[in-house]
Amino acid sequence: MNFLNEVTERFPDAVSFAPGRPYEGFFDTEDLFAHLRRYVDHLAAGGASRDAVRTALYQYGPTAGRIRELIARSLHTDEGIDVPPESIVVTVGAQEAMLLTLRALFAEPSDVLLVVSPCYVGITGAARLLDIPVVPVEERAEGVACADVEAAVLAQRARGRRPRALYVVPDHSNPSGNTLSRHTREELLDLAARHDLLILEDSPYRLVSPGPRLPALKSLDRQRRVVHIGSYAKTVFPGARVGFVVADQPVTDEGGGQGLLAAELARIKSMVTVNTPALSQAAVAGALLAAEGSLAAFNAGPARHYGAALRALLDALERRLPKEWRTAHGVSWNRPTGGFFLTLRVPFTADDAALLRSAGEHGVIWTPMAHFHPESGGEHAIRLSFSSLGPEEIEDGVDRLAGFLRVEADRSLADTSRTAGYAS
Known part of the structure; x- marks a missing residue:
């Protein structure tokens, strides 16, 4: 870059x-102030006092984010993804979501990350920072083939390695532009279940593309095999630097207690960026409110x-x-x-x-x-x-x-x- x-x-x-990057003709400076005002009014309508609203905008906020309920509602409306707000972590762009997820999931020296190649350089860069080996699975003309993914899994296991997750952009991929078929999506989920593999789904272009959408992998996920990484860079505006990750996988903490992977991501985030800026979250929340929960319509x-x-x-x-x-x-x-x-x-x-x-x-x-x-x-x-x-x-x-x-x-x-x- x-x-x-x-x-x-x-x-x-x-x-x-x-x-x-998005086309700048869609941005109007006045919209930013309207988004912030809309969110402030939303807080007040929900019973927040003037002091509470001031604190929400000016102070440090919850590490996992202030606007998780609005994000969960939007995911349900636009994507048919039904998850509780506590399974969501609001991040500083999708890039932080990738870094946190990799840091949480890759704990052993034998763990490797599979990526559909060519792939977005942000994921390979994050893996490199964390010393996580990356194994490319070459994309074909119609996108990645499940047989190729399975062959890569078996080859890595034969070398004594554990394929921990597969990173994929299923819709209008960056950089190739390819989209996976419905059949391939279902095959990937079956493969992930058979081989104890997680899928890191990154799909920032779905809601800014014309025509009908194929279902997101997370919306088809019945065994919690998909960690869904989201971004508001394309659907709202990139200057906010707000993303999120849906991590509803059950985990066991060091004390033997049960929780969600999202809580582990929030713990790591507290040592990285502490929290996602409140003003950025407020701007995105205002856009979500303006859209009445549907960024597709917005x-x-x-x-x-x-x-x-x-x-x-x-x-x-x-x-x-x-x-x-x-x-x-x-x-x-x-x-x-x-x-x-x-x-x-x-x-x-x-x-x-x-x-x-x-x-x-x-x-x-x-x-x-x-x-x-x-x-x-x-x-x-x-x-x-x-x-x-x-x-x-x-x-x-x-x-x-x-x-x-x-x-x-x-x-x-x-x-x-x-x-x-x-x-x-």
Whole structure:
């Protein structure tokens, strides 16, 4: 990310398909004050005195969070996830939720984390900080295959290791854009039960994507195999830095008492960030109240916008890179149904050096997919993000990108022909 920031600063006039952030046209500064006022009114309507409201906004709060009841209600309304508020911990973004969860679950040197690869770098970064070995399970064109996950579990056990959990983004994955089928979701849950495996479900793009949604893994979870990680970065606004984790798994503490995994996460959080900022929670709570519990309805406009942006990107790619040319040069891309990203496959090495050529010579920035592979892989793939761009920027960006791809693909084809000539 530091490298991408450096490239962006160095080429400020380039169109950037790199950042996976929300479209700023949806943000109005006045909404922030309205969210805070709505939450204050909510507290007062619930019987809180002026002093209690002041304390709720200005003082340290409960480590597990002040707005768990509102989050639980929203999860029930939007996702069909029915959990008690005490199974939820409000975190400083989804990133802290990942760190706390890994710290709580991985206790033995033999424990390993399985990740669907390519994967979000936040989870691998958190694992690296905690010295947790990461085992990639390579994604196929339609997403991860359960047979591949099971093979990885068995292979790790044969090495004397214990696969503790699998991290997966089942909906419009970052970075690939792929979505798992209903059948694969059910297979994953069955596999988790058979192999005593937990699933870390991270799905921040569900409620800002158009069309019907497949059920969240947690909503299908009947054996408490899924730890659900949530974020309000896309559905409310990222500046709040509020996320949450649903951890309703039963655990036994050091004294032999029974409790929920959420309580253990809160204990660890008390030593990390103490609590999630009260003002950030208040802003998110105000948005939840404005949405009457349904962030899906609250984000109907953004979902339409992101769907239109995705269609605009796909249409522009089709126009600027005709099928005959793509077939001849080995260029292709997938067609996500939502989210913020798609994967573009190219015949040349799409590394940092190629990115610098793209930014400097063609004025367009993208993300090398290799950065999302914990080990090797992704050398011939590019992540394109369309979420922060308007229609004109997408059109201009694809024009620039097409120029870059044509130059690089022609060079790659010439190099291949030259090598074949030497071989003959």
